[in-house]
Amino acid sequence: MRIGLVCPYQWDVPGGVQYHVRDLAETLRALGHHVEVLTPAEHEEDLPAEHVTWAGRAVPVPYNGSMASMQIGLVSAARVRRWLREGAFDVVHVHEPASPSVSLLVCIIAKGPIVATFHAATTRSKVLAALGPWVRPWLEKISGRIAVSDFARRVQVEHLGGDAVVIPNGVHVPAFAEGPPLPGYARGGDAPTIGFLGRYDEPRKGLPVLLDAMRTVVRDHPRARLLVAGRGDPDGFADLVGADLAPHVTLLGELAETEKAAFLRSVDVYCAPNLLGESFGVVLLEAMAAGAPVVASDLDAFGRVLADGTAGVLVPRGDVAALARALSGLLADPVRRAELAGAGTRAVAGYDWSVVAQRILAVYETVAPTGGIGVTASADDDPALLGTPPPPGEAHPAVSGPFRRRVRR
Amino acid sequence: MTTGTWLLLAAGLVLALLLVSVTFTLTRLRRLAGRVRRAREVLDAALLRRAELAAALTRERSDELGAALTAALAEAAAEARAPSAGDREAAENQVGRLLRRVPAGTLTPELTEAGLRVGLARRFYNDAVRDTRALRRGRLARVLRLHARRPLPRYFDIDDGLDAVLTGPAPAGGGPQPRR
Numbered sequence: 001m002r003i004g005l006v007c008p009y010q011w012d013v014p015g016g017v018q019y020h021v022r023d024l025a026e027t028l029r030a031l032g033h034h035v036e037v038l039t040p041a042e043h044e045e046d047l048p049a050e051h052v053t054w055a056g057r058a059v060p061v062p063y064n065g066s067m068a069s070m071q072i073g074l075v076s077a078a079r080v081r082r083w084l085r086e087g088a089f090d091v092v093h094v095h096e097p098a099s100p101s102v103s104l105l106v107c108i109i110a111k112g113p114i115v116a117t118f119h120a121a122t123t124r125s126k127v128l129a130a131l132g133p134w135v136r137p138w139l140e141k142i143s144g145r146i147a148v149s150d151f152a153r154r155v156q157v158e159h160l161g162g163d164a165v166v167i168p169n170g171v172h173v174p175a176f177a178e179g180p181p182l183p184g185y186a187r188g189g190d191a192p193t194i195g196f197l198g199r200y201d202e203p204r205k206g207l208p209v210l211l212d213a214m215r216t217v218v219r220d221h222p223r224a225r226l227l228v229a230g231r232g233d234p235d236g237f238a239d240l241v242g243a244d245l246a247p248h249v250t251l252l253g254e255l256a257e258t259e260k261a262a263f264l265r266s267v268d269v270y271c272a273p274n275l276l277g278e279s280f281g282v283v284l285l286e287a288m289a290a291g292a293p294v295v296a297s298d299l300d301a302f303g304r305v306l307a308d309g310t311a312g313v314l315v316p317r318g319d320v321a322a323l324a325r326a327l328s329g330l331l332a333d334p335v336r337r338a339e340l341a342g343a344g345t346r347a348v349a350g351y352d353w354s355v356v357a358q359r360i361l362a363v364y365e366t367v368a369p370t371g372g373i374g375v376t377a378s379a380d381d382d383p384a385l386l387g388t389p390p391p392p393g394e395a396h397p398a399v400s401g402p403f404r405r406r407v408r409r
Numbered sequence: 410m411t412t413g414t415w416l417l418l419a420a421g422l423v424l425a426l427l428l429v430s431v432t433f434t435l436t437r438l439r440r441l442a443g444r445v446r447r448a449r450e451v452l453d454a455a456l457l458r459r460a461e462l463a464a465a466l467t468r469e470r471s472d473e474l475g476a477a478l479t480a481a482l483a484e485a486a487a488e489a490r491a492p493s494a495g496d497r498e499a500a501e502n503q504v505g506r507l508l509r510r511v512p513a514g515t516l517t518p519e520l521t522e523a524g525l526r527v528g529l530a531r532r533f534y535n536d537a538v539r540d541t542r543a544l545r546r547g548r549l550a551r552v553l554r555l556h557a558r559r560p561l562p563r564y565f566d567i568d569d570g571l572d573a574v575l576t577g578p579a580p581a582g583g584g585p586q587p588r589r
Contacts, residue, residue, distance in 0.1 A: 137437050140540045143444055144533050163536050165529060362522075366529045369451055 001364060003028060004089040004375065007039035008101030010058055012046040016282060017095050017119055020148075020169060024093075025051070027170070027357040036087050038080065040102055053083050055102045076102060080109050084377040091115060091368040092375045093360075097142065098135055098159075107138040112375035113368035115144040115360075118152050118164060119280070144367040146360070149280050149301050165363065168305075169282050170356035173348055176289035181266035182252075182259070187292075188268065191223040192331045195267030195292065197260070197283055198274070200240070200251075201232040206273030206297065209318055211241060211249070213273075216324035218248050221331050229255045229263050264290035268337065269330050272296040275317055281305050284312070285351050288344030293337045295326050311347035312340060434544070434555050441541040445562045448534040452565060455530040456501055459523040460489040463504055466511070466520060473515045482507045501527075501567045531565055538562045 007021040018039075025035045029051075036051050040058035047054055056076045080102065084092070093115045094103040107114060116139070145164035147153035153164045185193060194217070198205040207228070214226050226245075228237075229252040241249045255263055264270060270287035274297055284305045287294050294312035296302040306312035313330065315322040330337055349355075368374070464486040471479040485503040508516070508524065541562050544550060 137433070140437060140441060140544070141444075143448065143537070144529075145536065162539065163532060165532050362526060363529060366451055366455075366526060366533060369454070 001091065001361075001368075002034045002087065002089045002374075003036070003364065004084070004087050004092040005035060005037045006092065006094040006103050006106045007037060008058070008094075008096050008099065008103040009040070011039040011041040011052070012043060016169075016280070019282075020117075020119070021095060023170060023172060023353055024357060024360065027353040028361070031357065031361070033361075036083070036089070038083050038102065038106070053079070055079050055083075058101065076105055077109060080105050081377045084110055084375060087375075089375045091364045093117065093364070094142075096120065097139060100135075104135060104138060107141055109377050110141070110375050111377065112373055113144075113364075114142045114375070115146065115363055115367055116142045117146040117148065117167075118156050119148050120152060120155060144363045146363060149304065151300050152280075167356060167359045167363070168351055169280050169285070170353035171282060171285040171289055171348065171351050173289040173352040176261045176264060176286050177291065177345075179258075179261055179265060182262045185227065185263075185266040187266055188334075191225055192221060192268045193225045193227055193266065194327060194331075195227050195229070195263060195270045195287070196273075197229045197255075197263070197270075198272075199230055199232050200228050201236060204275045205230075206275045206317070207240070209275070209320055209323060210271055210273040211245060212320040213324035213327060214245055214248060216321070217327050217331070218245070220328045224248060224331060225250060227252055227263065227267060229253070229260065261286070261290060264292055267292050269327060270294050271323075271327065272302060273317070273323060274299060274302070285348050288312070288348040291341045291345060293330060293340035294344060295323070295330065297323075305347075305351075307343075307347050311343040430549060431553065431555065434547070434550055437544055438541075438550065438556055438559075441537065441544060442559055445534070445537045445541055448530070448537045449562075452527075452530040452534045455523065455526045457490065459508075459520070459527050460486045460501075460504060462517065462520045462523050463508060464490070466515070466517065470515050474511060478507065478510060482511075498565065498567050505568060531567065535564050535566075538564050 005021050005025055007018055009015050009017050011018055021037060021039070025037050028035045036053065038053045038055050039047070040055045041047055042057060044054040056073075056079060084106070089112075091113045092106060092110050094106050095117045096119055097103040097107050097116045098118070098120075103116075107116075139162070142162075145156065145162055146167050147156055147164040148167070148169050150166055153166055156162055156164045181187060187193075194210075194214070196207060196210055198207070200207045210226070214224075217224050226249045228249060231254050234251065234253065237251055238246065252263065264287050267287075270284075270292040272281065272284055272287075272294065274281075276299070281296070281299070281301050284294055284296060284302060288305075288311065294306060296306060296312055296314060297317035298314040299317060303309065303314055306314060308314075313326045315326050330340075463482055467474065467479045467483040467486065474482065482504070485500065485507055488500040489497075489504050505524070505527075508520065545556055545561065550556065
């Protein structure tokens, strides 16, 4: 199958959607499919040499606490058009098409089977609510919608008026399960470690709650250490931690992919104290794949990933005492830790990319059955919006097969 | 310019806008009709495949299924493969329910896969129907009858074991609550 994936966010900025697209592309390629990716990026030269096409630069706009990408314009439209023609895809898979990004642009221009994945799980989005009626005509062209979680699906149902099948995010289980730990932080040592990963200066990620809980934990386990990994402002970190906890907290800073896996393999307990706004929780899956017992706040998404608390410990979000109890209890009980790690490994097997990619392929095959028309760049209704009707002379070389585009008007 | 000219200009503008939106709605309706038709074809194919596999199962594994289940499943599969006779949805429901009673070891992987494909195809078909109905409910489309004698597509509702559409507010307790 020839598959075109569209990522709306800058490829050279780390982010969940970018990783999702990259891993999906790799997995599908390994299964013998031809996969091309179209994505914006800050610098064209940052992109991999093959199978990734630059869609220009996106203008970042603040959106739901993070950055969304705006990218609508004639130059981008021309790039999309060329990518669609040259790719001659059987199916195009766009991500997050509801924002005015290159994904929406592809929805406007492409004609044929389109699959879309919705990642966001925010119901307080005024942007989405305001854009709903405007993007609707283009989202109508999507024949198969995927949501990464029940919550993302609910957003889809409420704001955009459509249904979606739930296919969770994937994780490369073997990449996390096997390998060395971080040097100097082997799991099971006499100084137990708790891991935290995420933007530490963003309160909704919950580090302040975890730090408060640590004050209790270090009374029971004086040698316990908290390892903090992720992006943030290192200067403000010391103030955030406070002098009393400073000897127990180590800031690792931003980690590369391989370091992240090593970090998750090193910690005795992984903690996700997030307060709100997580749509999925890929990092929990990664921690489970790395064999770390997980303590997480009881967000919908986390409960789902942790199989309602059977594959990890759920604590009420923002509850310092409960979190401290759970962490202290786990650090004192190696048998329970091993049990949870085993349950986590079993639960995460269903999220391995090999399984998830098969489910996504089933969606592709459903919207684009064999012998279908494939995806072409349409020209029937976008001139009004984009102002670039292709000259009638170059009559779409990519359009071929039994269903040539009918000429109307 | 006189008031008359202004009025004429305004009327022209309104007419032009109306024309653009009518054209656009027509395009959308035509596109949606195509999507519904394609989704329907895929759904038909998926249902047919499941019925055929179920019929094959009754022929090949009848001793493991037991006489009662074999007879019932064979009848349901035959009914489902003759869509002209009676209620398609009821027939497919019957196949689905009987298949769920088949012991796990007897169910072929193809049949499980076919069941999943039915779920996907049905979801996507109903999605296309929902979009079409939403657009046809619009004032412009309704008053001008832009759908041009196309019949209103019907939902295809069977119990395929997939969870129902979640609407309304998030379940109480746990999870980020919508802030409005």
